[in-house]
Structures are given as structure tokens and as C-alpha cells.
Amino acid sequence: MSCPLRLKPAFRNFEPDELAFVDHFKKGEITLERGATALSEGEASPNLYTVLRGWGFRYKLMEDGRRQILNYVLPGDLIGLQSSLLGEMEHSVEALSEMVLCSFDRHRLPELYRDFPGLAFDVTWLASREEQMLDENLLSIGRRSAVERASYLLAFLATRAQTLSGDPDGPVRIPINQQHVADTLGLSLVHTNRTLRKLASKDFIAWKDGVCIVTDAQALARLARWRGLGETTRPLI
Amino acid sequence: MSCPLRLKPAFRNFEPDELAFVDHFKKGEITLERGATALSEGEASPNLYTVLRGWGFRYKLMEDGRRQILNYVLPGDLIGLQSSLLGEMEHSVEALSEMVLCSFDRHRLPELYRDFPGLAFDVTWLASREEQMLDENLLSIGRRSAVERASYLLAFLATRAQTLSGDPDGPVRIPINQQHVADTLGLSLVHTNRTLRKLASKDFIAWKDGVCIVTDAQALARLARWRGLGETTRPLI
DNA sequence: CGACAAGTTGACGCACGTCAAGGCCGGTGG
DNA sequence: CCACCGGCCTTGACGTGCGTCAACTTGTCG
Numbered sequence: 001m002s003c004p005l006r007l008k009p010a011f012r013n014f015e016p017d018e019l020a021f022v023d024h025f026k027k028g029e030i031t032l033e034r035g036a037t038a039l040s041e042g043e044a045s046p047n048l049y050t051v052l053r054g055w056g057f058r059y060k061l062m063e064d065g066r067r068q069i070l071n072y073v074l075p076g077d078l079i080g081l082q083s084s085l086l087g088e089m090e091h092s093v094e095a096l097s098e099m100v101l102c103s104f105d106r107h108r109l110p111e112l113y114r115d116f117p118g119l120a121f122d123v124t125w126l127a128s129r130e131e132q133m134l135d136e137n138l139l140s141i142g143r144r145s146a147v148e149r150a151s152y153l154l155a156f157l158a159t160r161a162q163t164l165s166g167d168p169d170g171p172v173r174i175p176i177n178q179q180h181v182a183d184t185l186g187l188s189l190v191h192t193n194r195t196l197r198k199l200a201s202k203d204f205i206a207w208k209d210g211v212c213i214v215t216d217a218q219a220l221a222r223l224a225r226w227r228g229l230g231e232t233t234r235p236l237i
Numbered sequence: 238m239s240c241p242l243r244l245k246p247a248f249r250n251f252e253p254d255e256l257a258f259v260d261h262f263k264k265g266e267i268t269l270e271r272g273a274t275a276l277s278e279g280e281a282s283p284n285l286y287t288v289l290r291g292w293g294f295r296y297k298l299m300e301d302g303r304r305q306i307l308n309y310v311l312p313g314d315l316i317g318l319q320s321s322l323l324g325e326m327e328h329s330v331e332a333l334s335e336m337v338l339c340s341f342d343r344h345r346l347p348e349l350y351r352d353f354p355g356l357a358f359d360v361t362w363l364a365s366r367e368e369q370m371l372d373e374n375l376l377s378i379g380r381r382s383a384v385e386r387a388s389y390l391l392a393f394l395a396t397r398a399q400t401l402s403g404d405p406d407g408p409v410r411i412p413i414n415q416q417h418v419a420d421t422l423g424l425s426l427v428h429t430n431r432t433l434r435k436l437a438s439k440d441f442i443a444w445k446d447g448v449c450i451v452t453d454a455q456a457l458a459r460l461a462r463w464r465g466l467g468e469t470t471r472p473l474i
Numbered sequence: 475c476g477a478c479a480a481g482t483t484g485a486c487g488c489a490c491g492t493c494a495a496g497g498c499c500g501g502t503g504g
Numbered sequence: 505c506c507a508c509c510g511g512c513c514t515t516g517a518c519g520t521g522c523g524t525c526a527a528c529t530t531g532t533c534g
Contacts, residue, residue, distance in 0.1 A: 117347070142422070207513070
């Protein structure tokens with residue numbers, strides 16, 4: 001049951017015994033429709049997942065309906081770690097496209113830590129990287145203008161997608177709509193639309209069939225004054 | 238060299254061999270003045286620290302000087318993990334008061350993972366908790382109004398301080414000024430001041446000698462529509 | 475005494491939010 | 505075949521929360 005993701009250059013190579021354990025640790029695969037909820041705020045999921053295919057997003061809701069998207073999840077990302085460690089999810093995860101998840105039994109996480117320190121290190125690595133992304137996101141929402149924020153977000157997502165696909169240039173298709181962008185940036189839908197139109201008029205992006213096409217990620221990064229991701233190869237559980 | 242922090246009820250108990258390793262892992266103690274920088278963006282620090290005493294904050298800067306405070310660090314928090322795992326700090330840490338740090342050699346982290354899975358688990362736990370705090374912070378900046386944001390921040394910091402002190406009520410002294418609040422909330426200094434005055438006029442907080450006194454953390458939490466921290470006892474490295 | 479850090483307040487402008495309407499498109503049902 | 509609908513994007517008009525500029529206060533330190 002070898003994982004097709006492992007072949008990608010973005011991921012680090014594993015030792016045979018590590019691979020054997022991960023296979024063994026794996027419970028099964030789950031397919032989600034676009035719009036389906038992978039994990040819900042408040043639940044104590046028995047599972048931990050690695051995204052194999054598709055896009056999703058993590059978000060929080062307030063009682064009165066205000067929604068904040070915290071980050072996006074792409075293939076190779078680990079989700080549900082919070083509930084595994086802290087007992088309960090404090091955010092939800094929803095699929096943006098059809099999504100395939102690889103599920104693990106969270107009760108066997110101590111086993112992983114006991115027998116495979118290299119993999120345990122990788123779990124921490126992934127958590128730390130998520131933290132780093134959140135830091136940049138916080139800077140963006142707190143201190144960037146609307147145009148800068150939108151530019152940053154799209155450059156960020158395009159870069160992540162490019163790293164995965166291995167094609168650092170060329171247009172990227174991001175399966176989100178403007179409501180997602182608004183809820184990520186902390187802006188209203190109307191103002192988000194006006195902001196995105198500015199980027200579209202410069203031909204940095206385009207909207208088509210309800211998805212965003214990023215045609216010039218570098219220009220967006222420059223506009224946002226964003227340095228880019230310090231990408232090295234990464235682990236995959 | 239037993240740590241005075243360990244005696245506090247907020248932290249979990251350790252096994253003797255774990256304690257022995259942590260002692261052994263420990264390189265020394267560092268004292269920082271108020272305003273001193275513990276870690277700098279861009280550097281690859283050879284150290285990992287646990288805060289023993291005092292307050293600090295993590296922040297990022299943009300080239301043009303805009304500053305965003307990401308989170309605050311209190312006793313028991315681990316700092317410098319990013320640089321240990323990902324190679325380089327993407328944020329800085331500055332002391333808000335005199336601060337004592339316990340330093341560890343980051344090159345020995347693999348050793349910790351290899352021989353003490355329980356401690357490795359704890360490191361991940363701390364990273365995951367940090368992520369959870371950032372999530373709430375992001376919701377706050379993205380979706381809460383100025384008054385709600387300020388209320389949330391002060392309730393949050395007061396709660397953390399109370400958990401550490403073991404005194405869940407009573408006034409809390411938070412060693413920050415209004416510029417820190419502004420840079421945390423993503424607001425201007427002037428508007429932050431006006432917002433804080435509203436909270437002060439309701440006697441939820443007071444400013445004195447350049448520090449904030451929180452007198453009614455629960456009222457602040459209610460105002461911010463914040464559910465509070467899901468605090469259990471926590472590990473300490 | 476001046477210099478500086480930190481809080482406070484008023485006046486004014488702008489970036490953003492809100493309300494409202496309309497267009498485009500694919501899906502569904504008569 | 506058209507009628508209707510819902511999801512999504514778009515645009516105009518107008519209001520407001522917050523930013524900016526500027527000045528004053530108070531306390532502390534030299």
C-alpha cells in the first residue's frame with residue numbers, strides 16, 4: 001500500500017522500517033465530497049488524518065455566525081492533531097474539492113513516539129510549520145492592507161500548490177471562491193471583490209467557474225511584500 | 238538543580254528518569270532585561286529555551302517597520318522550536334519584564350526524541366497548544382470588533398497568568414503598554430487607547446505605571462464572546 | 475531644568491462595511 | 505423549449521469604524 005504522494009520530490013525519503021510502521025499505523029482511506037466536513041469543532045475525533053488528495057480549509061465559527069478561515073490544508077498535511085493531543089478540536093475542517101484522507105488511530109500515537117523517534121520528530125516538524133504559516137497569516141491580517149492581504153493569500157496558496165506539483169511556474173488553479181477569501185482575510189465579501197478585481201485587472205489572477213487562477217504568483221508576493229516560503233523537503237506521515 | 242516551576246499545580250508530574258534527562262539536557266540559565274531580545278528573526282539559534290520567569294512576546298516585522306505581535310510567552314513556554322526544526326527563526330522574541338530562560342542545546346533534540354518519547358510527546362503538545370492559541374488570535378483579529386478584540390486579549394492574558402499563579406480570581410498585572418496592545422490587535426495606537434478607555438470606564442481594567450491591571454477577566458471574556466481556555470495540566474520541558 | 479516615555483483627546487479623512495440591485499451561468503422541472 | 509432558481513460575481517450609493525495628524529498631560533529620570 002505505497003503512497004503515491006511519497007514519490008513527489010517535495011517529501012523526504014523514509015527508512016524501510018518507518019514505512020512499514022506507517023503502513024501498519026494506517027487505518028484506511030476516506031473520501032470526502034466538496035463541502036463535506038472532515039472534523040468538527042468540539043468533537044474529540046478518534047482519528048488523525050493525512051491529506052492524500054484535494055484541498056480543504058480549517059476554520060472557526062462564532063455563535064453569531066462570523067467565520068474565520070485559519071489556514072488551508074493540502075496533500076501531505078496532517079489534520080486532527082489538536083484533538084489527539086489536547087482532547088478536543090477547537091476548529092473544523094471542510095473539503096474545498098473532493099478530498100482523500102489517510103486515517104490513523106490516534107490512540108496509537110504514543111506507540112509511534114515510543115518506537116519511531118524519527119516519525120515523532122516529523123509530527124512536531126509539521127506542527128511547527130503550521131505555526132509558522134499561522135504567524136505569517138496573523139501578520140497579514142493584522143498589518144497588511146486589503147490589497148496586500150489578498151495578494152499574500154493568493155501568492156501563498158499558489159506557492160504551496162506549486163511546491164507540491166513540482167512546477168514552480170505556470171498558472172495555478174485554487175479551488176476557492178471569494179467568500180473563502182473574505183473569510184480568510186477578515187474582510188467583507190463586497191470589499192474582497194473590489195480588491196480582487198484590482199488584482200485581476202493587472203492580470204495577476206483570474207476567476208473562472210468559481211475558482212481562482214493565479215497567473216503571476218511572484219508579482220503577488222512582491223505586492224504583498226512577502227518573502228516567500230522557506231521551503232525545504234518535508235516529512236510525510 | 239530542580240526547577241521551582243515544577244512545583245506549580247499547572248504542570249504535570251515527571252518520571253525520575255525524565256527529570257534526570259532534562260537536568261542533563263539543560264545547558265544553563267540566561268537572564269534578560271526588559272526590552273532585551275531573546276531570539277531574532279532570521280537567525281538560526283543554537284538554543285531552545287523554556288521560560289522560567291517573566292513575560293515576553295513573539296513578533297514579526299515588515300521592512301517598513303510595521304510590527305505584529307503574534308503571541309505572548311509566559312513561564313513554562315518553549316521558545317525557539319521553529320529554528321530548531323525548520324532551520325531559521327521567522328519571528329523575534331523580546332522580554333516584557335526581566336526574564337529568566339532555561340537554555341537547551343538544540344542539537345540534542347534528536348537524543349530527546351530517541352530516548353524519551355514522553356518528553357518528545359510533550360514538545361509536540363506544547364507546539365500544538367501554541368497553534369491553538371494562534372487560531373483563536375486569528376479569529377479575534379479577523380472577525381472581532383476593536384472592543385471585542387481588546388477584551389479578548391486581556392481576558393486571554395489574565396487567564397494565562399491566573400492559571401500559572403494558581404489564583405483564578407483577583408486582579409492580574411500584565412506588563413504591557415498600549416503600544417503592545419495595538420500591535421497585537423492590528424489597530425492604531427490612538428484607536429487602541431480609545432477602546433481601552435471604554436473598558437477602563439467599566440472598571441474591567443486599569444492602566445498604572447505603564448502596565449495593565451485586569452480586575453474582571455470574566456467580564457472581558459463575556460464581552461469578547463470568548464469561551465475561555467480549555468486548560469488541563471500541561472507538560473514542562 | 476529639559477528630555478523622553480506613555481497615556482489622552484480632538485479634528486478630520488479614508489478604507490472598509492452595509493445595503494441593495496443586477497448579471498451570468500448551470501441545473502431542474504414544467 | 506422556456507421559466508425559474510440558486511450560487512457566484514459585480515457594481516453603485518452611502519454610512520461608519522478606524523487611521524492619521526497634532527497637541528497636551530503626567531510622571532520619571534538625568
